[in-house]
Amino acid sequence: MSDEMTLARRIAALRGSERVLSGGRMGVPLGELLSELAETAPGLYDMDAMPDMYGDGVVARLEERVAELLGMEAAAFFPTGTMAQQVALRCWAGRTGNPTVALHPLSHLERFERSAYVQVSGLRGVHTTDEPRMPTAAEIRELAEPFGTLTLELPLRDAGFLLPTWEELVEVVEAAREREAVVHFDGARLWECTEHFGVGLQEIAALADSVYVSFYKSLGGISGAALAGPSTLIEEAKTWRHRYGGTVFQQWPAALSALAGLERELPRLPEYVAHAKVVAKALQEGFAEAGVPWSRVHPEVPHTHRFQVWLPYDADALTAAGTRLAEETRTTLFGGRWMPAPGAVPGLSFTEVTVAGSALAWTAADVREAVGALLDRLDRPEREGGGG
Template sequence: MGNQNPLLDAYKNAKYQVTGHGKRDVSVLLDSLSIQTGQEESDMYGSGHIIDSFQEKMAAYLGKESAVFFPSGTMAQQIAMRIWCDEKGIRKVAYHPLCHLEIHEEDGLKELHHIEPVLLADANEIIKLHNVVNMKEDISCLLLELPQREIGGQLPTFEELQVISDYCREKGIRLHLDGARLLEILPFYKKTAAEVCALFDSVYVSFYKGIGGVAGAVLAGPKDFTETSKVWKRRHGGDLISLYPYILSADFYFDQRVGKMEEYYEGAKELATLYNECEGVRTLPITPVSNMFHVHVQAPKDEVERIFADTYGESGVGLTGHLRENGENSCFFEVSIGDNYSTVPKSNLKQTFTLLNKKLKTRTLV
């Protein structure tokens, strides 16, 4: 049987898919295992050469004293907030209203750690210095997500980050980076990961988003911070007997893709230009600042689904498999550029957008 989503079926059946790195199936793990000799011993309960060497590699890359591998970013970030709150004795942290901790974790921070969030900035805007300065509450930590995914992957300027960092250090507020997509923003900032992370006391990085590994994350910061995080990792059940399938795939795809982030970024800007030339379509941001952005279409979701599916069938190029409503006569979707984009012939891509624009224009004339 199908998946009861005709648009997703049409996307999967298209000869080319524009977004991502390809199917998330067992081949993601098999490819990373193919270069292994099978002689190295497994990690066990958070220790061993496999996990130690990867943690050291990531600490050096991020410019931090130490790093710890976690099975999930959700676990890593809640633990980071707990450590900083315990340090200062204030159970309040500040972050954006659409932060992952606020909208995707079933109130884990509140229920598990009894930490109260202070929501900064309007939901549709990024956090800026004046939001931080004008806070009424005392907090232990400020969390910044770069890029801010739920509003199209928007970013503050590096200069804005610098002044926020300086202010937090002056006031004794810990600054934590939700860097799930840290690698993807480096081309825009024209900075190294270490240069960005130097502004923050702690940082989390994901290995299944832009990197495309199976799962997993690292939490990096000062040695005493990461040693404490290991205790909390054990308390959370994060010390599985072995994490090597996640670590090996993370390491393999990190090496494969860390040098491609500029290519993905340029692809995102090119694709956004094509979308913005279509009737009733606008991207957020208009010019992407990473490999991801949102596409908003001024038409009902069910109608756009039919138009997109028909376009895929004619052109053989799939643009997205999922749309979300954004009001009665509007919908949107997220785009994330990876290895797939370079496999789509430019002539096919141009034909796809010519067809799409024609169908959207025809719709407005009916």
């Protein structure tokens, strides 16, 4: 079966599921998305107003809302987070006079942006640590060369959606200040960090000189991002946004869906984070009850409503077993794809779990039962033609 057919089958199984623990937003058809937006938009913005043109109207209202939520002087909407980050780092390099960016090798800037901060913005990076965790204050103080900007991804997705403690984060920021560097937060998922830190969004954002946030990674928006910070920085950022091709004629669908996410999903994130702890514990219990020789939920107690699950089985086999579970029982446990462990460790795979609205009805017993049902399908040959 081709990769395209496998993906189509997996999405169809997910869409046909009556219970979904993780991955519920994948494969939502256009008509449903449009209906959703039409239903929620009237309570968010004046539907008799004209569509935005080059960043005014509803886009400007979204920028104001983000600045209010983060306690920043101003914010600018960007079509992508990659562009927002490049512009932020470029602006800070010009202001500090130092083009060196201190960052983690697992950060989004290094792994998913094709070295844009180097290739497009002419900057260079120095790694804060090679450990799969957030850097410490001591590591920042001991970096062997000066740097103009320290960027911190909160949470660090590729390390397991990890966060430092609040005290550790404050110390890391203070260490950067001691080195006369500015601090930029890659806060694509900053919205979901308040429970772990025990403080509000404004207090978190106040530690940084600038903050980037996403509208689809935590909030379920269509697309888009915002860069927030001092008004002088944001005005300069808007100039570079234009130069980078990011001042789009109309962006009202993305802006409306972002406002909907701030209204609908943001208040629910603490509930998701709390339930993620229940789900993570139940998964560990389920693997133990099923006699899995080795398994790991990472982190053991999730820092946000997202975490990793590691199992000693082939990635394609796990993905196929999950698809069959959904087809045969209308229950999706892990909606995302399983991936081989980094470094090509044979027979070791991981997936990412996001505990959101569809997971709240799941009890610990439900999770343990679904784990057993998934693992049963790893050893059972599939009938000819697939699907059950």
